[in-house]
Amino acid sequence: IVRRLPAVETLGCTTIICADKTGTMTKGEMTVRKIYLKRFGDEFIDVTGAGYEPRGEFRVRGDSINPLELKELNLLLLGCLLCNDARLEKIEGRWIVRGDPTEGALKVLSRKAGLTDETESSYPRIDEVPFSSERKRMTTFHRSRDDKVVAFMKGAPEVVLSRCSTMMVDGEIVDLTRDDVEEILRINDEMASKALRNLAFAYKVFDETPENVDESIEYGFTFLGIVGMIDPPRPEVKDALELCRKAGIKVVMITGDHKLTALAIARELKIFKDGDIALTGRELDSMSDEELEKIVERVTVYARVSPRDKMKIVKALKKRGHVVAMTGDGVNDAPALKSADIGVAMGITGTEVAKEASDMILSDDNFATIVSAVEEGRRIYDDIKKYLFYLLGCNISEILIPLFASFMGLPLPFTALQYLWINLTTDGLPAMALGVDPAEPDVMRRPPRDPRESIATRRDIILFLTFIPLLTTLAILVNFIEGLGAEPLVRARTRIFTLMILIELLIALSFRSLKYSALRVGICRNKFLILAIISSLLLQLCILYTPALHKPFRITYPSIQDWTFGLISALVVFVSVEIVKEIASAITKR
Numbered sequence: 151i152v153r154r155l156p157a158v159e160t161l162g163c164t165t166i167i168c169a170d171k172t173g174t175m176t177k178g179e180m181t182v183r184k185i186y187l188k189r190f191g192d193e194f195i196d197v198t199g200a201g202y203e204p205r206g207e208f209r210v211r212g213d214s215i216n217p218l219e220l221k222e223l224n225l226l227l228l229g230c231l232l233c234n235d236a237r238l239e240k241i242e243g244r245w246i247v248r249g250d251p252t253e254g255a256l257k258v259l260s261r262k263a264g265l266t267d268e269t270e271s272s273y274p275r276i277d278e279v280p281f282s283s284e285r286k287r288m289t290t291f292h293r294s295r296d297d298k299v300v301a302f303m304k305g306a307p308e309v310v311l312s313r314c315s316t317m318m319v320d321g322e323i324v325d326l327t328r329d330d331v332e333e334i335l336r337i338n339d340e341m342a343s344k345a346l347r348n349l350a351f352a353y354k355v356f357d358e359t360p361e362n363v364d365e366s367i368e369y370g371f372t373f374l375g376i377v378g379m380i381d382p383p384r385p386e387v388k389d390a391l392e393l394c395r396k397a398g399i400k401v402v403m404i405t406g407d408h409k410l411t412a413l414a415i416a417r418e419l420k421i422f423k424d425g426d427i428a429l430t431g432r433e434l435d436s437m438s439d440e441e442l443e444k445i446v447e448r449v450t451v452y453a454r455v456s457p458r459d460k461m462k463i464v465k466a467l468k469k470r471g472h473v474v475a476m477t478g479d480g481v482n483d484a485p486a487l488k489s490a491d492i493g494v495a496m497g498i499t500g501t502e503v504a505k506e507a508s509d510m511i512l513s514d515d516n517f518a519t520i521v522s523a524v525e526e527g528r529r530i531y532d533d534i535k536k537y538l539f540y541l542l543g544c545n546i547s548e549i550l551i552p553l554f555a556s557f558m559g560l561p562l563p564f565t566a567l568q569y570l571w572i573n574l575t576t577d578g579l580p581a582m583a584l585g586v587d588p589a590e591p592d593v594m595r596r597p598p599r600d601p602r603e604s605i606a607t608r609r610d611i612i613l614f615l616t617f618i619p620l621l622t623t624l625a626i627l628v629n630f631i632e633g634l635g636a637e638p639l640v641r642a643r644t645r646i647f648t649l650m651i652l653i654e655l656l657i658a659l660s661f662r663s664l665k666y667s668a669l670r671v672g673i674c675r676n677k678f679l680i681l682a683i684i685s686s687l688l689l690q691l692c693i694l695y696t697p698a699l700h701k702p703f704r705i706t707y708p709s710i711q712d713w714t715f716g717l718i719s720a721l722v723v724f725v726s727v728e729i730v731k732e733i734a735s736a737i738t739k740r
Contacts, residue, residue, distance in 0.1 A: 157509035161527025171405035180255030204261030221321035229302035231260035310350035317373035342410035346378035398597035460486035576654035579682035
C-alpha cells in the first residue's frame, strides 16, 4: 500500500533494502524446539510438535519426561505462560495466536506441559515493566496463591543473566558464579548457531508488593533456563533475494536476535557470504558515525539492534550515496522509517505510528512483497517514460509537418479538425495503454536507476524526440507532395490523414520498449494496446467511409493506391525505428 506517491519512483532507484528478519524474511511462526536447564549439563530438553497446536512431548536423550515434576522447568513454563501478552485461540478447528508470534510460541509451550487458563487466572498480573527494543527484556509481577508477589523476567540471555545473582539447579537455589555465566553464554551461542532464537527466563519472589515497579527492582533474580525456538525462512524469500542480486540491490538483515542466530539464517538465505561483516548493537554503539560509514557497505547482518541503531545505519548508507528502503513495525522505528528514502511499515504487526511514518505498508509483512514493489516501481517509471515520449514524439511531428510545409511553400497538410482527430485517436487510447504496459523482461536485471538521472537521457532525446519526429515528417511530406502533383488537395490530404494515423499507431507498438525491439519484448503482450490500436483504426475507418463526415473533415474516399502507399510508408518508418533502436542498444552496451 503506497502512502506517498513519490515513493513509487524512488522504489526504482533503491540500492539497499534493510529488512527485519523475524516475520519479514521468516514465517513469523515460532516453534520452541529446545530448552536448556543447568541440571542436564550440555544436554537439551527436546520439545516435539509443530505450529501453534498445543500438543507435543518433552524429551531428554530420547526419553519422555513430565516437565511439571522438575521445579525449575515448572517455574520456567509458568514464566512462559504469565510473562506473556499473547492469546492462544482455537477457531474453526485451527489454533491461532493473537499477538506476538514469539510470545505465542511460549504460550503454546506452556500448554504442551499442561498449564491452562485456570493456571494463568490463579496468578493475576498486578504490574509489569514492559518489553522494549532497548531494554531487551520484559518483567511481569503476579499475586501468587500464598499471597506473595512473584516476578517473571524474560529476554535476551545475556541481559537476563546480568540481572541474576542466583540460579536454580535440581530444584535448589545456588549462587550464580562467573564460570556459570560463561558456560550458559556458551550454551546460548551453541543454540544460536543452530538458527534458534533464544530467550532466558528468571524469577524473583517478593514478600510484599513492591512500591515502585520499574527497572530499579529488576535485580537479584534467579536464573531458570533458556528456551530456544525456530522461525524458518519463508520459502519465497530465497527467490526474492536472488531477484535482488540480479537487480543490483543489496539486502541487509536487521534483527534483535543473537548474532549467531542471525548469521545462521543469513547464510541459509545467502545474504551473508565470506568477506561480509556482521555487527551487533553494542558494536554499533562503540563506533562513531565516521567509522561506521567506512565499513557500512560491507555489513550485511545487524544483530541485537535497537531502533536508534537503525537511524545510525540509514544515515551511514545515505552518506555513501545509497537509496535506502528500511522496514519497521514498532513505535520507536518511526524516526528510522522517516529518515529512510523508502520507509516500509508492517501491515499486520506494525503499529499505527510506524504506518503513519512510512511511505509504504506491507499488507502481508512479507519481504518478497518489497521486491515485488521495487519491480512495480521500475515498471511504472518505464511506463511513464513510454507514455511521455510517445506523446512528445507524436506532437513534435505534428508541429514539424506544417512548419516545414510552410517553408517549402506548400498548402497546410492538415486542417484544424483533422489535427484534433489525430490527437484523439493516436494520442488518446494508445498513450493510455502504454501507461499500463507490462514490465520488460529485464526490468529486474538492470542496476538501480540513478535518482539524479534526467527522465530524458541524451539517447532518448536523439532517438525518440528527434529521429522519430523527423522520419515521420519526411514520410508525410513525401506522400503529400506526391499526392499534390497528381490529384486535388482534398485527396492528398486524405492520403496523409490516414498515413499519419497508421504511422503513429505502429509507432505505439515500437514504444513498448525504449531499449529493445518490439519483437523482442512481444508485440501482443499488452492487450490494452492492441485493443486501443484496433479501436483507433475502426474509428478512422468510420471517418473515411461515412459520407456525411467528408465535408467537415475535408476528405474523400481513400483509393487502393492511398492505402498501399500509406501502409508501405508506415511500415518503413516502423522498421527504421526498430533497426535504429537495436543499433543504439548495441552501442550503449559497448
